Amino acid sequence: xxxxxxxxxxxxxxxxxxxxxILLFVFNILPLLSAFxxxxxxxxxxxxxxxxxxxxxxxxxxxxxxxxxxxxxxLKWTAVEVPLQVILALILSAALTDxxxxxxxxxxxxxxxxxxxxxxxxxxxxxxxxxxxxYISYLLRLLGFENINxxxxxxxTFYVIVFMSIWKTFGISVTIFVSAMQSVPKSLxxxxxxxxxxxxxxxxxxxxxxxxxxxxxxxxxxxxxxxxVFDIVYTTTGGGPNFTTETLVTYIYxxxxxxxxxxxxxxxxxxxxxxxxIITVILYSRMLKQEKEY
Numbered sequence: 001x002x003x004x005x006x007x008x009x010x011x012x013x014x015x016x017x018x019x020x021x022i023l024l025f026v027f028n029i030l031p032l033l034s035a036f037x038x039x040x041x042x043x044x045x046x047x048x049x050x051x052x053x054x055x056x057x058x059x060x061x062x063x064x065x066x067x068x069x070x071x072x073x074x075l076k077w078t079a080v081e082v083p084l085q086v087i088l089a090l091i092l093s094a095a096l097t098d099x100x101x102x103x104x105x106x107x108x109x110x111x112x113x114x115x116x117x118x119x120x121x122x123x124x125x126x127x128x129x130x131x132x133x134x135y136i137s138y139l140l141r142l143l144g145f146e147n148i149n150x151x152x153x154x155x156x157t158f159y160v161i162v163f164m165s166i167w168k169t170f171g172i173s174v175t176i177f178v179s180a181m182q183s184v185p186k187s188l189x190x191x192x193x194x195x196x197x198x199x200x201x202x203x204x205x206x207x208x209x210x211x212x213x214x215x216x217x218x219x220x221x222x223x224x225x226x227x228x229v230f231d232i233v234y235t236t237t238g239g240g241p242n243f244t245t246e247t248l249v250t251y252i253y254x255x256x257x258x259x260x261x262x263x264x265x266x267x268x269x270x271x272x273x274x275x276x277x278i279i280t281v282i283l284y285s286r287m288l289k290q291e292k293e294y
Contacts, residue, residue, distance in 0.1 A: 032273065039267035044260045057267035067268060069243055070251040071275075077162060077247060078226040085166050085173055085222055086215070093177035094203055107178060111171035118168060122235030125164045126151060154244045157237060161245055165232050169225070173218050180214035181207055216287035220280060227276050248272050 039057050043050040061067050092110070096103045113121060128134050131149040140148060150160050184207055192202045208215070230249035233239065239246030239254070246254075248268065256265035 035266045035269050035273075038263055039270050041263045042261075043263045045256060045262045046260060050263075053263070057264045058271075060264065061267060061271060066243065066246075066251065067248075070239075070246045070248045073158070073243075073245065074227055074229070074247045074249075076158075077229060078223055080159070081162050081165055081226050082219065082222045084162075085170060086218060088166070089170060089173035089177050089218070090208075090215075093174050093181055094207065096174070096178055097181045099182075107171075107174065110174050113168045114171045116168070118231040119235050121164065121168045122232045126236050129160065151237065152241050154241055157241060158245050161233060161236055164236070165226075165229060168232065169222070173222065176214060176218060177211070180211040184210045212290060213287070216283065216290070220283050220287075223283070224276055224280060227272070227279070 041050040129150045237245045239250045
């Protein structure tokens with residue numbers, strides 16, 4: 001029986017997808033597998049002779065108080081940043097849905113920080129909030145307040161950096177929410193107005209249910225990003241003062257590139273991966289359940 005030739009049209013879709021799959025494997029799957037393998041070794045970044053130690057790095061994590069502190073800070077960061085950003089983005093997006101010239105300009109202004117490097121944003125805010133040369137500190141002194149060091153306070157600095165992060169990433173949430181709100185059929189609002197429904201009731205009864213898939217998408221992406229926050233923390237405080245802003249990724253960086261314990265840092269990164277995976281699966285299943293209900 002003669003071999004049948006595979007039609008070119010059947011091969012073409014795979015050829016188009018292949019570059020994406022290769023990139024996914026090289027930049028996502030391969031580093032993840034490498035991190036897990038490295039976590040089983042006692043290996044230094046100086047590329048000394050690696051020593052296989054099995055699960056000892058993971059066992060050490062259990063008794064590492066600094067790991068648990070950085071995990072607590074990371075979860076606290078996520079619990080503060082994600083709800084604040086989502087709620088503020090929803091409110092502002094509802095106000096900027098109309099495509100007037102003013103609204104388009106405001107949306108553009110809010111999007112500007114997105115195109116800036118997080119390192120640049122961190123350095124900029126660090127200078128603005130500097131206790132001696134910063135504008136904010138100067139204004140506070142003019143108002144009669146004491147010289148408050150906003151970047152070196154165990155109680156205040158954490159929330160200051162969370163504000164910086166929200167300011168940096170706020171625009172993308174607004175842009176996505178505005179696009180989703182503009183897709184809501186106008187006829188639904190017209191019918192609600194005939195029933196004397198006010199703007200607030202229309203928002204909760206029409207807008208919010210209609211854009212719920214987008215809302216869940218924003219929540220998941222912002223949550224994943226918050227759990228991996230690093231650059232803006234590292235450029236402003238480096239995890240200080242007294243480790244009150246040290247997130248898990250910051251801790252991973254210090255273990256790998258300051259203490260040179262690449263194996264232990266990889267073990268912590270594997271733990272972070274599973275934390276993100278579990279939370280994402282829970283949220284995704286909740287999103288699918290809600291979509292079925294609607």
